[in-house]
Amino acid sequence: MTTRRSRYLPALPALAVLLVLSGLQPARAGVFDDDEARRQVRDLSAQTNERLDTLTKGQFDLVNQIQSLREENARLRGQVETLTFELESAKKRQQDFYIDLDGRLRKLETQPAAADGGEGKPADEAKPAEPVKKVVDPAAESRDYEAALNFFKANRIKEAAAAFESFGRNYPDSTLAPNAQYWLGNAYYTLRDCKKSIDAYRVVVAKWPQHAKASDSLIGVATCQHDIGDAKGAKATYESILAKYPGSSAAATAKQRIKK
DSSP: HHHHHHHHHTHHHHHHHHHHHHHHHHHHHHHHHHHHHHHHHHHHHHHHHHHHHHHHHHHHHHHHHHHHHHHHHHHHHHHHHHHHHHHHHHHHHHHHHHHHHHHHHHHHHHHHHHHHHSSSGGGGGGGOOOOOOOOOOOHHHHHHHHHHHHHHHOHHHHHHHHHHHHHHOOOTTOTTHHHHHHHHHHHHHHHHHHHEEEEEEEEHHHHHHTTTHHHHHHHHHHHHHHHTOOOOHHHHHHHHHHOTTTSSSSHHHHHHHHOO
């Protein structure tokens, strides 16, 4: 009996070790599973934070871009307002310049007429009788012309156009008729009615080809043609100015515009 018990005694420690090891395996596996889960949670948290950082940075960049666009838009709006003001001021100065120039030309045109009127001529040198013309009140003529010009100067363009048309009908033989017709073309151009503007300018060229306003009227015709997209017609008009009025200021303008 004792011999049999002693035979099994060496096996007991080994069995105990096996039992202990078998009990430790699940516990150790559980520890490893928790560590892996925590690692995955940390990795997921890090990825999430990284994505949040990326999204946040993208939002900040977008906000900065929007702000930059707003500032740029405000700057451009300011430039447009400034350019609009400068353009209106330039148009006003141009109108004043034309009106002043027109007044100076009228003074020069009326001086020879006044000088001739003061000199008497012998009866045998008198010119043949001419058809009786409508008696015109010079004061009314000058007053109507000035009224039309004042409409234009005040930027009351529709009233100016009507007044210049009326002047042309009432005073067809006036020395101011070419000027009035020219200003009628300017008025229609300001109203963006290029067809009527061209027609008005061409009347000046047809009826008073030697008048100072004839070459200026052709410049007006070419400008209208350019605005309506008739580049070929505008070039032909500029060439006509160079041919008919080579020494005029209009010719200098025509040369510059042909080069463009």
